Amino acid sequence: MSLNPYLTFDGNCGEAFDFYKSVFGGDFMMRSTFAEGPPDMGVGDEFKDRIMHVSLPIGGNVLMGSDTAGDSSGPYVQGTNISISHAPDSKADADEKFAKLAGGGMEIMPMQDVFWGSYFGMCVDRFGVRWMLNLDTGNAS
Template sequence: MATINPYLNFLGNCEEAFNFYKSVFGGEFTYMGRFSEMPPQEGVSLSEVEKNKIMHVSLPIGSHTILMGSDVGGDWAPQTVIGNNISVSITAKSKAEADQLFTGLSNGGQVSMPMADTFWGDYFGMLTDKFGINWMVSFNENAQ
């Protein structure tokens, strides 16, 4: 069965927020990557400020829960406002399960990123369901 984790989006202060959460929950970041680490994409240019923002951070806060987050904004997420800045992240146990969950959750909703292989190694997609809930679905064969 899949696992579910909260995914928090910030408007430029993700690193500050996650350092705070780390002080509360303890533990260590298992990953903290910046937008500067993304491969170049045609038609996308980032300012030096945007390059330094957090692309993804993971902080285990329990034996089965990882608090995850990123900075958003700019052209890639202009609709983000405080209040709709949380997603439910599902990590599937197989590519087939990821597709099944994504297809089911997107029924009647809006897909913002179709399921596809990504540069960070996950099979990943994002959507907002018909009830306005943001979902991120992923599968990583190497994590099995």
């Protein structure tokens, strides 16, 4: 089981992660822009060069992040721009944990198969903590 911090930025995610890489060393596991996502994501052209996802291993953890992409990703609020990412063991485990975390809170994106080959969902728990559940299913499209 892993819990990893997920940071959200408003256009300077690449710069921030280049800085973190210079501090902690290592290589990015993944770094992609919104332009690399599917066209039906609804991301405006002005956001295509922003970071859709980046991950940098640091010790036994992974620091992850992305930029906002206008209305399709919700507003950026500095100070609340961190989520906890959890890798569940199975779809059943993901569904159970998601239901518990979202209960009394707010569902942002229901658990679903996504284009990067994962079963993924986002919610905010009743304490205002943002969660991302990401089960790698290996079914990238």
